[in-house]
Amino acid sequence: xxxxxxxxRDTITELINIGVGRAAASLSEMVDQSVELTVPSISFVQRFxxxxxxxxxxxxxxxxxxSFNGPFNGDALLVFPEKRSLELVRRLLQVDVPLDxxxxxxxxxxxxxxxxxxNACLGSISNILGHPINCSMPIFRKCETRNLMxxxxxxxxxxxxxxxxxxxxxxxxxxxxxxxxxGYVLFVMDLDSIQTLKRMVNRYLENAxx
Amino acid sequence: MSDGNKDGPANINxxxxxxxxTVLHDIAASSQSGTPPAPVQTxxxxxxxxxxxxxxLSLALLENSDVGIIAIRRDGTICFWNxxxxxxxxxxxxxxxxxxxxxxxxxxxxxxxxxxxxxxxxLGMPAMISPSLNKSVLPLRPQSQFAQxxxxxxxxIRIQPVxxxxxxxxxxxxVRDVTLAVQRDQLLRRQAAELAELVTKTRRSxxxxxxxxxxxxxxxxxxxxxxxxxxxNARAQExxxxxxxxxxxxxIQFLLPDCGNNPPPKPPSDRLLTDLGxxxxxxxxxxxxxHNIPLEVAISHFTAYGRYHYIITLRDISQRKRHExxxxxxxxxxxxxxxxxxQFAYAASHDLQEPLRMVSSYTQLLAxxxxxxxxxxxxxxxxxxxxxxxxxxxxxxxxxxxxxxGRHGKxxxxxxxxxxxxxxxxxxxxxxxAPAGNVIRQPGLPVVTGDPSxxxxxxxxxxxxxxxxxxxxxxxxxxxxxxxxxxxRISVSDNGIGIDPQYHASIFEIFKRLHGYGDYxxxxxxxxxxKKIVERHGGNIHxxxxxxxxxxxxxxxxxxxxxx
Numbered sequence: 001x002x003x004x005x006x007x008x009r010d011t012i013t014e015l016i017n018i019g020v021g022r023a024a025a026s027l028s029e030m031v032d033q034s035v036e037l038t039v040p041s042i043s044f045v046q047r048f049x050x051x052x053x054x055x056x057x058x059x060x061x062x063x064x065x066x067s068f069n070g071p072f073n074g075d076a077l078l079v080f081p082e083k084r085s086l087e088l089v090r091r092l093l094q095v096d097v098p099l100d101x102x103x104x105x106x107x108x109x110x111x112x113x114x115x116x117x118x119n120a121c122l123g124s125i126s127n128i129l130g131h132p133i134n135c136s137m138p139i140f141r142k143c144e145t146r147n148l149m150x151x152x153x154x155x156x157x158x159x160x161x162x163x164x165x166x167x168x169x170x171x172x173x174x175x176x177x178x179x180x181x182x183g184y185v186l187f188v189m190d191l192d193s194i195q196t197l198k199r200m201v202n203r204y205l206e207n208a209x210x
Numbered sequence: 211m212s213d214g215n216k217d218g219p220a221n222i223n224x225x226x227x228x229x230x231x232t233v234l235h236d237i238a239a240s241s242q243s244g245t246p247p248a249p250v251q252t253x254x255x256x257x258x259x260x261x262x263x264x265x266x267l268s269l270a271l272l273e274n275s276d277v278g279i280i281a282i283r284r285d286g287t288i289c290f291w292n293x294x295x296x297x298x299x300x301x302x303x304x305x306x307x308x309x310x311x312x313x314x315x316x317x318x319x320x321x322x323x324x325x326x327x328x329x330x331x332x333l334g335m336p337a338m339i340s341p342s343l344n345k346s347v348l349p350l351r352p353q354s355q356f357a358q359x360x361x362x363x364x365x366x367i368r369i370q371p372v373x374x375x376x377x378x379x380x381x382x383x384x385v386r387d388v389t390l391a392v393q394r395d396q397l398l399r400r401q402a403a404e405l406a407e408l409v410t411k412t413r414r415s416x417x418x419x420x421x422x423x424x425x426x427x428x429x430x431x432x433x434x435x436x437x438x439x440x441x442x443n444a445r446a447q448e449x450x451x452x453x454x455x456x457x458x459x460x461x462i463q464f465l466l467p468d469c470g471n472n473p474p475p476k477p478p479s480d481r482l483l484t485d486l487g488x489x490x491x492x493x494x495x496x497x498x499x500x501h502n503i504p505l506e507v508a509i510s511h512f513t514a515y516g517r518y519h520y521i522i523t524l525r526d527i528s529q530r531k532r533h534e535x536x537x538x539x540x541x542x543x544x545x546x547x548x549x550x551x552x553q554f555a556y557a558a559s560h561d562l563q564e565p566l567r568m569v570s571s572y573t574q575l576l577a578x579x580x581x582x583x584x585x586x587x588x589x590x591x592x593x594x595x596x597x598x599x600x601x602x603x604x605x606x607x608x609x610x611x612x613x614x615x616g617r618h619g620k621x622x623x624x625x626x627x628x629x630x631x632x633x634x635x636x637x638x639x640x641x642x643x644a645p646a647g648n649v650i651r652q653p654g655l656p657v658v659t660g661d662p663s664x665x666x667x668x669x670x671x672x673x674x675x676x677x678x679x680x681x682x683x684x685x686x687x688x689x690x691x692x693x694x695x696x697x698x699r700i701s702v703s704d705n706g707i708g709i710d711p712q713y714h715a716s717i718f719e720i721f722k723r724l725h726g727y728g729d730y731x732x733x734x735x736x737x738x739x740x741k742k743i744v745e746r747h748g749g750n751i752h753x754x755x756x757x758x759x760x761x762x763x764x765x766x767x768x769x770x771x772x773x774x
Contacts (some may be wrong), residue, residue, distance in 0.1 A: 030343050031324055063641045066336075093342050095399065105388075108366060109342040119335045132334045137368060 004044060004198065011201050012125075013042050018168060019124030023117045031092045036175035037117070045167045057146035061085075062102065064114025064140055070124055071134035071200060072193030074165070076122060078114040078172070080183040082142065085110055089184070091176040102142075111138045117172070121185060128202045149188065166194045227301040239445055278350070278385030281372070284331050286310045289380065298350040298363060298387075317347055323347050326369045330381040339367035341388050348385065356389045364392040429524040431503075434592060435517055437463050449524065453499040457481065461493055462522055465507060482559050492527065504531045548616070559606045566606065570599035601733070608735035612666070612720070616743045620661045622747075622771055627655035627700065630662070631689060636669045636675070652690040658767045660747045668743045669702065671736045672763050676704030678730055679761070697749065703762035709755040717753065740765075747771075 004012075017039055024037035026105075062085035064078045081086060089106045092113065102110065115138045126133040141148075149165070168187035173180055189197070239288040272279055278299075281290035287310055290565075291303040299314070306314045311323070322344055326337035339347055346362035368384040423430060429446035433439050439459050449458055461477045483492035483504060510525040527726050554655040573595045581589060628651075636650055658665070669689075676687040688703045709717060709724070715721050720738040740763075744751040748768045755761035 026325060030320075084530065089342075092600040103395055103398070104391060105340070105342045108338070112338050112340040112343050115336075115338050119329060119337060123329055123333045123335050126333055134337050137336050137370065138338060 001028050007205060008198060008201050009042070011102070011205060012168070012197075013039070015124050015128055016042065016121050018128075018149035019122070020117065020170075020172065022124065023120035026116055026120070027113065031094070033094070033177065034175075038173045038175070039170050040173060041171045043169050045169060057144065059113060059145050060142060061148065062110060062140070062142050063112050063148060064118070064138045066115070066118045066122075066138050067136040068133050071129075071131045072189055072196040074189035074193055076189055077148070077186040077188070078117055079148065079186060080181070084181050084183065086174070087179075088113070088174060088181045091141045091179065091181070103105070107140050108157070111140050114138050114140075117185065121187075122172075126198075129204055131200065166191055168194075239480075277387075278383075280311075280385070282311070282327060282331070282381040282383065282385040284379065286327075288314065295385070298385075299348065300351065311348075317349060320344060320347055323367075327381050327383075330369050330371045331379060334371045334379065336370040339365075339369070341366055343390055350385070350387075352389050353387070356393065359393065360389050363387055376622070383747055427526070429521040431462065433462070433466055433520040433522060437466065437518070439463065439522075446524070449495060449497065454497050455495040456498070458493075459586040462507070465491060465493075465509065466520055466522075467509075467717075492695075503528055552613045552616050555609060556617070559609040559613065562606055563603075566599060566602055568595075570603060573599055573711070605733045605735065608733045608739070612735055612739050613740060615664060615739065615746060619746060620663065622659050622661060624657050625660050625662045625665050626657045627689075627691065628671060630666055631655065631673075633666060634673055637670060638674065648677070648685050649687050649689065652688070655691050656693070656698055657690070659769070659771060660702070660767060661743075662745045664746070668740050668765065669700070671740050672702040672765075675736060675763075676702055676706060676761070678706075678732070680704050680706035694766075697766045698769065700765045700767065701762050703760060705760040708757045708759045709753060710757050711755070711760050714753050714755065718751070 020039055024035050026038075027035040033100040050115045060082045061079050062082050063080075066076050068074060068076060086102060086106075089102065089110050091107070118138070121134065122133050122135060138180060165188045168189070170187075172183045172185050174183065229233075239709055264359075271340075275294060278295045279290060279292045280288060280295060280667075283289050287308050288306045289308075291301070291306050291341060296302055301314055311319055322339060326335075326339060329335040330337060341364045347365055348363075350363040350365065351357075352360045352363040357593055364387070366386045366388045370382055371379045372382045373379050423443045426443055427445065429449050431439050431446045431450070432442055439450070439462060441450045448598065457477065460474050461481055464474045464477055477493075481494050481496075481670070483494055484490055491509075493505050493507055495503045495505050497503065504527050505524045506527045508525070510521045512519055512521065573592060577592045577596050580592070584592075596770075631649070631651055638649070673687050673689075673727045677685050680686070684705065686705050688701075690701050690703075692699045692701070713724055718737045718741040721734040723732070723734040741751055744765055744767075748771055750766040751763065753761055753763050
């Protein structure tokens with residue numbers, strides 16, 4: 001299990017909050033309405049099944065994924081239950097016509113939202129830690145929660161601490177037209193990466209605190 | 211940069227910023243390894259035998275690509291602009307090289323684009339700009355077929371970093387024309403909105419219809435061809451439900467015009483309140499939970515989806531039945547009381563005759579035997595007594611006649627009025643009441659239906675009244691008839707003294723007299739008798755008259771008589 005000191009955790013939270021704030025400003029300007037984004041909680045878990053997200057494994061979710069590599073590698077995902085994602089896009093686009101599933105253009109809009117938020121989080125970390133992070137274009141997926149992580153070990157196989165991916169889970173809340181829409185940002189990293197991140201956070205802290 | 215990306219090939223370093231052709235070569239080469247994660251990698255890690263594509267080929271492919279491709283240097287200046295961009299933006303590549311996007315378009319491009327380009331160049335972050343969240347990022351001309359609805363091309367933009375060396379990164383912008391997709395999306399949305407509105411309207415109308423049906427007081431059922439009955443509203447469900455009448459469905463099925471091959475048995479007679487031939491169907495429902503309910507049944511039909519259906523409406527007629535019963539009772543009481551009255555009038559007048567005859571006989575005897583033997587005053591008194599008894603006698607006779615109208619009426623039959631008036635004239639002549647020729651008849655009097663002897667009495671009364679209240683020398687009575695839709699109007703007019711309109715109604719009352727006994731003889735029963743006879747015939751009698759201008763009595767006799 002990964003050990004993070006309070007200071008390290010606070011630093012990561014702070015970095016992410018900076019990024020999310022920037023993303024909110026950017027979205028507000030684009031859709032010409034107030035978009036507030038808050039991150040009420042951040043947690044580290046080792047197994048996907050430990051996350052609260054998995055509470056409804058059969059729930060269909062919309063996910064925007066961007067892979068990243070650099071000092072640390074992994075995938076960043078923005079995840080919404082499908083219904084919430086429809087609601088989010090419709091509120092952003094201010095259309096009222098209910099379609100049953102995301103159309104092509106709505107899907108692209110959701111990808112852009114994911115792109116903006118994930119870029120902001122990664123960019124914020126990258127910027128402050130002074131290391132560029134290479135990112136892929138976002139990919140859109142619609143699947144059941146339990147299939148969100150194809151790499152996760154199927155139940156029954158032994159999972160060792162070294163191979164199982166670590167998850168940094170951010171609970172993200174969108175405040176749009178006086179409505180809350182909840183989603184999650186997941187950072188999925190291997191042990192090496194998370195230790196690199198921890199090391200870099202410490203180095204940043206040393207510099208910052210003198 | 212991570213260690214993995216540090217060992218770029220030497221040819222990248224060789225590329226000169228001034229020689230855009232070389233840069234393009236590099237971009238073209240590196241774009242072949244397009245698998246994420248980005249930024250697009252250079253040729254590192256490729257097998258040595260892998261041949262690089264020809265630079266000119268790559269350039270030509272990019273040049274002629276069906277998407278817009280722009281490359282921007284770290285300083286924000288444009289270093290690649292393919293022919294697609296030339297056509298849609300209207301600027302030649304040679305004119306845009308070395309300028310920024312703002313320089314080229316001269317308008318404020320959205321911040322989203324600038325931020326994405328900045329993030330791409332400084333942090334290496336790729337970005338996508340969707341057409342839904344960003345309206346026309348670059349001012350590009352749409353294809354001509356969209357020009358009318360879309361002043362600017364709808365674009366989907368991808369921005370990604372391309373590393374030229376460790377230190378040098380350029381920003382590649384790919385622009386796709388998605389105007390068709392946006393148009394399609396708008397169309398879809400509009401149709402979806404119309405559909406949603408239609409559904410809402412239909413639902414609302416359906417709700418309304420259902421509410422009307424549900425809240426109708428009558429029970430409504432529908433029967434399909436096979437005789438299957440379905441209650442349509444709450445009242446029908448109540449009647450057919452567990453608390454309702456278990457027999458009601460069988461009764462209804464029996465009433466349907468064609469209820470399949472196995473007609474249900476005829477329901478017991480106490481459940482069918484009316485004969486089936488009369489057009490009105492009334493049945494009795496006996497619900498398990500309460501009083502019996504008389505119901506009127508109406509059956510109509512319609513055809514839906516090629517199948518015949520019956521609509522059965524059951525109306526609770528308890529109230530009506532109760533009223534009918536009340537009316538029947540009242541009628542019965544009225545008839546009883548009328549009969550009693552007639553009986554009383556007959557008995558009274560009949561029994562009065564006996565003592566009157568005695569008084570009359572003896573006063574006449576007195577008058578005959580003792581005339582001149584007593585003094586003049588006594589003679590006068592005796593004369594009054596005789597006169598009084600005679601008047602009394604006539605009144606009682608008339609009363610008897612009146613009471614007999616209802617009790618001794620004969621069955622109706624066709625009565626030719628010509629013959630009737632012949633008889634009247636003969637009677638009058640015999641009584642010397644009328645000089646010949648003063649009763650003038652319209653030719654072709656009709657045949658009416660009624661009791662001949664009563665009609666004779668009626669018209670004889672009217673004719674003799676006419677003669678009585680006229681100057682005897684010039685008296686004329688006219689008889690005429692006029693046909694209406696449902697009745698004959700027989701009019702008897704005279705040229706006599708006339709009747710003040712204020713008395714037109716009261717002259718038909720019994721014992722009503724407008725003049726002193728000395729002026730015109732009569733008991734005051736004549737017109738009452740006329741009225742009673744006319745009423746027995748289901749007709750009307752009224753008078754038109756003014757003082758001094760004669761009177762016309764109109765008798766309306768219906769052509770057809772309802773079975774009473």
